[in-house]
Amino acid sequence: MTARQPVSMVRGSRVVASAMPVSVGLGAVLVSLGIAVYIAVAATAPVSFFGVPLPLVISEQWWLSLIGYLLTPFTVIACYGWDATLQRNGLRRNRNFVLRPAYRRALVWAVAAGIVLGAWHAINLSVPLSELWGLS
Amino acid sequence: MRRWAALAAAALMAVALPLASAAQAVGAGSTAAPASVDSSTVGTVSVRTATTGGLSDSGQQAIADLRTCLASNDVLNVYYLVDSSRSLAVADGGGPGSDPDMQRAAILANSLEQLGAIGNGTTVNWAAGFFSTDFSEAIGWQTWAAGGAGQLSSAIKAKTPSGYTNWPAALAGAQSQLAAQQQTHGGCQMLVWLTDGLIDIKAPDGQGPEDRDALNALCGAQLDPSGASASGYGIFNAMRQSGVVVIGALLATTDAAGMAGLVMQPLVEGTGTVNGRTVSCGEQPMPTGYAHGAFVEASSPDALAQVFLQLSAQVGGGYPQPFDADGSFWVDQGVARFRIVLSGDWTLTPPSGSGLAAASASSGQSWLKTTDQNGATVIDVTTDAASAHGKWKLDAGSTKSLFLYSDLGIVFDAKNAISIGADGQASAQLKAQVQHTDGTPADLTAFTTRTFTARLVGSDGTVTALPDAQIDPATGSISIPIPTTVSTATVTVEASIDPLQTVHNTLAPITTQQRVATVLPAEFPRVSSALPVALSTLEGRDGTATGEITVAGPTAGGDGTVCIASPPTITSDAGSRAGDTWQWKYENCVTVAQGSTAVIPISVTNGEAADSRVRASAPITFTSAAGDALTQEVPIVFTSTRPVNAAAVGLLALALLLLGILLPLVLLWIVNWATTRLEVDNRTQRAAFRVRIGPDGVEFVDAPASDSALSERFGYRGAAGSGRSIDDPELGGIHTRIPWFPLLAPQYVITPAPGTLLVVARAGSKLAAGGASQADGSMRFAQLPLGAFWALTVSRAELLRTRRGDAVVGTAVIYHRFDASVPTQYRDRLDDIAADPRLTDAIDRLRTAQTPTGSAIPGPAAPGEAPPVDPLAGVPPRTSASGAGSPPPRPGGSSSAGSPPPLPGSPPSLPGAAPARPSHPPARPGAAPPRPSASPRSDPPPRGR
Secondary structure, X not given: OHHHOOOOEEEOOEEEOOOHHHHHHHHHHHHHHHHHHHHHHHOEEEEEEOOEEEEXXXXXXXXXXXXXXXXXXXXXXXXXXXXXXXHHHHHHHOOOEEOOHHHHHHHHHHHHHHHHHHHHHHHHXXXXXXXXXXXX | OOHHHHHHOOHHHHOOHHHOEOOOOOOOOOOOOOOOOOEEEEOOEEEEOOOEOOOOHHHHHHHHHHHHHHHOOOEXXXXXXXXXOHHHOEOOOOOEOOOOOOHHHHHHHHHHHHHHOOOOOOEEEEEEEEEOOOEEEEEEEEEOOOOHHHHHHHHHHHOOOOOOEOHHHHHHHHHHHHHHHHHHOOOEEEEEEXXXXXXXXXXXXXXXXXXXXXXXXXXXXXXXXXXXOOOOOOHHHHHHHOOEEEEEEEEOOOXXXXXXXXXXXXXXXXXXXXXXXXXEOOOOOOOOOOOOOEEEEEOOHHHHHHHHHHHHHHHOOOEEOOOOOOOEEEEOOOOOEEEEEXXXXXXXXXXXXXXXXXXXXXXXXXXXXXXXXXXXEEEEEEOOOHHHOEEEEEEEOOOEEEEEEOOEEEEEOOOOOEEEOOOOOXXXXXXXXXXXXXXXXXXXXXXXXXXXXXXXXXXXXXXXXXXXXXXXXXXXXXXXXXXXXXXXXXXXXXXXXXXXXOOXXXXXXXXXXXXXXXXXOOOOOEEOOOOOEEOOOEEOOOOOEEEEEEEEOOOOOOOEEEEEOOOOEEEEOOOOOOHHHEEEEEOOEEEEOOOOEEEEEEEEEEOOOOOEEEEEEEEEXXXXXXXXXXXXXXXXXXXXXXXXXXXXHHHHHHHHHHHHHHHHXXXXXXXXXXXXXXXXXXXXXXXXXXXXXXXXXXXXXXXXXXXXXXXXXXXXXXXXXXXXXXXXXXXXXXEEEOOOOOOOOOEEEEEEOOOEEEEEEEOOOOHHHEOEEOOOOOEEEOOOOOOEEEEEEEEHHHHHHOOOOOOEEEEEEEEEEOOOOXXXXXXXXXHHHHOOOOHHHHHXXXXXXXXXXXXXXXXXOOOOOOOOOOOOOOOOOOOOOOOOOOOOOOOOOOOOOOOOOOOOOOXXXXXXXXXXXXXXXXXXXXXXXXXXXXXOOOOOOOOOO
């Protein structure tokens, strides 16, 4: 049975949903948040944006925002899909598969937080990109 | 009149004199010290409720900075940044606004009038802009001329107040305007920023997160603890670094508006107290050479005019002096004149024995000059004559202010220069003179305290005291020896007399600066460019600031060489960019022929863009023909900007965000599509049975009695069916459904065949494995493992033929995954169906749903009407799975009607009825059901149907 469920865990005779997607998704949110905080504290320069000076990432550290952008929302949404697929396929393959709805709920919140963080990273990323593409 | 004296009367004075009106709110009488400040608490913020007529230390220093600059510069660039938000006309929540009558127009116009009247060769350039939700230019830069004040007044009156109070946009716009003007017409800089309330960038009304973040960004520190952390030092710090004296004026007619003062003061002056917490903005302590700011606050337009009036008097060289309790004050030797600003009736009595008659509002005298403007009276009295010395007395209301003037200034000798010897040692004795406004030398012996100091001010703000500097009190002559170690191409020398006191009074300090060039020996080349060397603007991270350093060859001794010894060093940059981020390009050495000139191109780039006024110092070595070398620091200055196309950035950010959301969703949809399949492998089997469902249970009409025969009824579907849809002849269609929104779970949909109805379908033995019935008769499943799926269908005709309590004939379709380890697997599947307790209820519900009224089921046949036909009539009765007897067959039934055709490859239906299954069936041989070919039990059966 375990050979047919490579990403699930066996507890006794039951196969339960893997916690790997939710772990990766929440980890991505935390890392992205850490990057945003680091940028705000140590790697920003004020940029007047529609009259509002925003502390955006300095050009040399643009890759930090890129990583944050790839983590949120990219990775988090992907983790949501990963979890959904695993649980769906697990149940399809094993009538005794134990679903974990809490994983999906946690990932929904992670996706919401990831979209907010992703918006901030996108704004940060858009300034060096606009400069790179000659739009500024 | 001496130039410095006129200049002293300039700047902020211009911001005031004609403005004098009302003045009811200003602190009572005395202006010698900051007016009292009452504090109360509104919410969590302390609010000042009194009008402050005095200035803080920073405010006093701002005036001194401006006076010092004007004493050595003949250009003043002043920008009026005027609030035009809606609150000026209408208060939030209704009622009149802070200045519905637009008195600010006259206040600011009169201040400009005074600035323009400086005269004595001083050029006053001015411009104005409005701000509310955004910043907008109102009047472009122009040199002041008669009528300018009217132009400003008209522009203010024509501007209808509307929108919010966007400080960041306003200050950024003003900073840009001043920087652009400074590029072409450099001089002293002043920003008059008038606002009537706290920052409120956008809807809804009141403070929002964007306001708190912006406050911190403006401050360059955590001014609002709930806002985002600031980066950099903020725009005010940049203006201080650029030498812009910011006069922040708050017209706070309400307590709520007064809260703005709590944050304006630290913003403008660099430090302040908010809720008992000392807040510092920008670089603190403020580097030497930065211009200070002054914050003033008034609770009404009249009071604001009074505040401007007091401010201008101090900028003009006046020093605030308190009245005695009876309104008297001393004028002694050293006080050249005094000014009184008041409102209402008044009587001014000269000292006894002066021979001067008292003057009053109704009785003027030749020894004074009065000016009435907007209800305020300004009295100027010259006190040079000894007869004017003594105790004066003013009888007036409580709103009165006194300012004393020395009318002294320090004037440097225009011929001052610093000679550098061949040994690199500087040698110079700078000269200056303390003078009266008419240019005559001043006798300082009348002053009891006259502390003289001199210092060198470096381009990076460093200060070097010159302790050997001396002043002759009797003649006012000043001598300033320069240290021999001076190595820069130019030095700024500052001379100051501070404090300056008479027997009874303290007068304003006197400070003047002079930039002095160093002169190399004739055998050495030298820089002939104007210093500091100005480069073009460094625009963005890809821009380049370029310029040239022009050098003149030696005037004697042959050709010389000029080399830039090492890359210039940044001495001031508000962007705080690391030194190694600057990339300089220049020609290392050039040879300059005697008597000729040469040019050294120089440029600089930086991958990190920032808005800043950058100062640098280039070490340049000058070599004579004899090989002697001298090194000087040549100052360089340029502006750095970080242009941002806000629209492009906004669109790009939106596109990135959408991409970040949509792309994973699209990928997820593809994953859903790819992974959602009907998993029919080569062990999946199928069978269909005729069943009769009655109140007593389920009877499999055509199920074989023996297990072996029963196994023959289950035929293999084959792995080829592992797709997204199956057409089942009895059941109908089974297909997958992928929702467009990929976060919704895919579903499996069973659509019954035409003419049939789906009674029950379950993906397992548990009731919870049932699907969700849809209005169109289909049924949806979140999961559909075909290894344990069964469904029951009935024809619509059969359903309508019967009524509640009647046995109904239908078809049971079973999908099964062969498991060699379970001998009774097929019988178990039949038992799953037989054990389902809800079949009868499901049939009744379905019947009800098929008849609009729920009672349209045909009743007993009427006489002469053909009775309903039982499709299984004639089929021998069988034992139901529950063991109870079957209901009697209906007459006239057909034995074959509705019987499902056998599946291709499946064994033919047995004509006999399946016997009732015992609760404990006998052990079966354990062998796998017959397969098309023999194979080990553990292996999947061969594909086939």
